[in-house]
Amino acid sequence: MSEEYKWKYGLFLGCVIPNRYPMIEASIRSVFDHLNAEIVDLPGASCCPAPGVFRAFHIPTWLVIAARNISIAEEIGVNPLTGCNGCYGTLRDAWFELEHEYELKKEVNEYLAKVNRVYKGNLEPKHVVQALYLDMGTNYIKDFVKHKFSDLKVAVHYGCHIVKPSDKRPWNGEYEAPTFLDEIIKLTGAKSIDYKDKFMCCGAGGAVRTAVKEVAADFTREKLVNMRDAGADIIVDCCPFCHLQLDLGQMETNNIFSNEIGEPFKIPVIYITQLLGIAFGIDPSLLGLIKNHDLSGVSPFISVDPFLNIVKDQLI
């Protein structure tokens, strides 16, 4: 570890972050560096594998591939760090199972031995938000805030697998009404607003989006209606699959439910490290907030310009 860094993590990218929402990757790298946390890559890591689909198809495959991914971080000697609730669910649940079941760990290692790998299990997989809130803490982070919003109403979306199953998560069993993400958001001066069924699922996970897009979009419709009713300026989340569902899914919701929702939704979706980075005074282009308009058919599908206008009005 170089001297100026206080923490070191192995960034487990997963699939949706690097391959569909790379602005999230850019913002995690920028913000962690800014907070004196070193990020190293996990070369050759694969899909976590996704808990709703691949775990649901074949549990042994899910476990062995997850153990392989964790073993890459072990080789380097860093905690795997993920910005995705789905990857977090997989890495953490697999780690938890392997920690508690010796026979299972032995069996998994017999498979890994065939590709010259070994799973030790001594490094806890962490979520980006877990690193921010539990490793660094709000007291540490608040000193980095340079600009505070004077009037920004945020509808926070936690997603499911960051808090549940609660017996395998680090939040002291809290799952009905956690506050850690709201507390981080408040550091930026933004207001985390209450809205109906705040902790409800976005609808994408568990293979639902892949199976029937309309069902996933109906979850999203309900969330968006509740967020809009409460006067949300932006949505802030901490999972790229929720992010995809709230962004691309917002567009799909506008099409599928055009007769029911009235005005089409156009609420910008911002990842937690993008919001933090802005408050730290990091250049928005390093946070993936400036879209290259030469590219078409790529994310974000709902423009973040209304958010950038608020930044201009309130922070500059």
Added chain:
Amino acid sequence: MSENVEKYLKKKVYKSTNSKISQKFVDAGLEKLRACINCGTCTGGCPSGRRTAYRTRSAIRKALTGDESVLQDIDIWLCSTCYYCYERCPRNIPVTDMIIKLRNIAVEEGFILDPHFALANDIFYATGHGVPANGENNKKWRDLRESYGLPSLPPTVHSYPGAVKECQELMKEVGFRKLMDNVAKLKEERAKKNRENKEE
């Protein structure tokens, strides 16, 4: 209780908890399902059940009593794995994990939706990613990465062809390849049977 009713209950419930499906739960260490009293707390908190025909209680009940129609039903694929049922179950049954295990059993019997099969067989096995950025069709995503100053492909399996092979090797060893091949066969047989039935 009359003798007949007692006989009926024993037959319907007790005997059938030894069904093929419930045996598989026991084999997987999930015999806790038997503690289910069918109270419906799982269904009450289910965001999917609010908008679809999926009823967690009913799926668990069917699994418990050996009603194998639950495996063919699309319903078990409409659970978004939000884990509210798992958290709130008064009998401490890991309900969501049960649904996931139930899906495993369904897949084993060849009941998997086409988009899920394509995702597992054509994308995950072939690339090591569930959502890849390589290949001709994904150029725009690589361009997007570059527009944020990132390398066009991430330092994942995408940048290490040997790592894809390693994942495939593991998937072969652990039985994923065989499972997918068998699923393809079962799906084909079922499709053929359906065509024949239509012709009749």
